[in-house]
Amino acid sequence: MPVKEFKLPDVGEGVAEGELVTWLVAPGDRVEEDQPVAEVETDKALVEVPSRYDGTVEELFVEEGDIVPVGDVIISFRVGEDGEDVEAGGDDSAETGADATEPEPETDIGAETDAESDAETEPDTPPGRTFAPPSARRLARELGVDIAVVDGSGPGGRIGEADVRAHAEGGGDHAGADAGDSGSDKAPAPTPTDVGSSDRKSAVHKRGDDGSAESSADAPSAAGAPESAGRETTLATPATRKVARELGVDIDDVPTDETRDGEAFVTGEIVRAYAEALESGASPAADAVDTSAPEPKSADASLSAPGSADETIPYRGVRRTIGKQMERSKYTAPHVSHHDTAEVDGLVAAREELKRRAEEQGVKLTYMPFVMKAIVAGLKEYPSLNSELREDDEEIVLKGDYNLGIAVATDAGLMVPVVENVDEKGLFELAEEVRDLASRARERKLTPAEMKGGTFSITNFGAIGGEYATPIINYPETAILGLGAIEERPVVRDGEVVAAPTLPLSLSIDHRVIDGAVAAEFANTVMEHLEHPLLLLTQ
Structure with a gap:
């Protein structure tokens, strides 16, 4: 049967490489067209990579955790029967030269007696997706355990080696009594192996490898x-x-x-x-x-x-992208931060009055939509904060759209989905869209397009505590507004100190484009609309 190589496809616009987080298949597994074979994390999202073939997994060329450039071979498949090619995908994936049309030499795929032995000791796995790394699948084959019937304790039912051992020790139906007698037929542990004239290294042995190569x-x-x-x-x-x-x-x-x-x-x-x-x-x-x-x-x-050992965390994927973006912004745009505080009695009352109406429509109304509308009011009056400096062209572009990025903290790092055309949407519509985007950001289900095209950003550090900060601009934008927590704080009214709900604001600007006085005037406009929410009806 011919062998087809499968290269890491372009899993997102502008993505040059990705981290192979998890293999969803192992050598010997039968796969179908469009069945996910791996999870890959790029600097934008976590995506599943589907197979382009109907066939059997022959070899995995990279380890979990490896950074793989787009276009590199990550896996190979045996397709067809008796040499008949049943390729399900296009012809983007390269063949393996002579191996694609001729049978593998015995030294690569094992002698006939070993193949027969494997067929006797390796349990049949029913069709369907089983989430387990190659190491767990190998252990299952060695112990005579059917991986498909093992209960996984990991996220999403993922099966680990401990689950396989627990199943075998618990006397599972597929844990054969003669599993310990197959020691001489066990596949050797994964080791770097030449796979032909291309000098690629294999992360896992081929199916049926008899270990003849030391x-x-x-x-x-x-x-x-x-x-x-x-x-x-x-x-x-x-x-x-x-x-x-x-x-x-x-x-x-x-x-x-x-x-x-x-x-x-x-x-x-x-x-x-x-x-x-x-x-x-x-x-x-x-x-x-x-x-x-x-x-x-x-x-x-x-x-x-x-407690004495240092822990090393890979600097890659979303975290590395955030770092590079922040470095570029901080060392490109001269940042200036302006701080002020809005007294928001009227905003708290307005939200409380509209909450019941929102709940009747299945919407959870937060303060964010009010802030977004107030920002749009400020941007319309001071358009330099809704701009981009194009240094090569020596021009400042004042954006005609009002697309606000909302920073969302996730397990993988900070993501900034964009709500487009905020000026054209109502409070309830904005509330529902922000909730949806934030939820999918935390689940790593955003598309790259949903994180592009922003003209101004908001970061709500008050949601986890804090009053003021110095936010870093989401370059190439020229301004970002940070929100503190809405809490009762002491304010002076009519000569007396009283408690009132206040909202701390932290505005960072690119001082090449925006003057400090303009930033202060913009902040005053935003505060005016927050302190008097009826003004939002004019937007």
């Missing part, structure tokens, strides 16, 4: 070379796994005394030490790999002392 960790035969651990499961961060791949080391062979959640755990330092030991034929003692390096803080010491 991993680099087993290759050294010099006396005194460290013995491989030969584990079935090893915990490590994506960065550590990347180090292992670069050094040609099978991470399951690296000796370690450390554990996490009952499983062996290795770090990048331990992997490097093991690789150096392999090259030099050092003492086979596992302790030498883990602790011999005379570092101020050994990997063992930092891992064994609770």
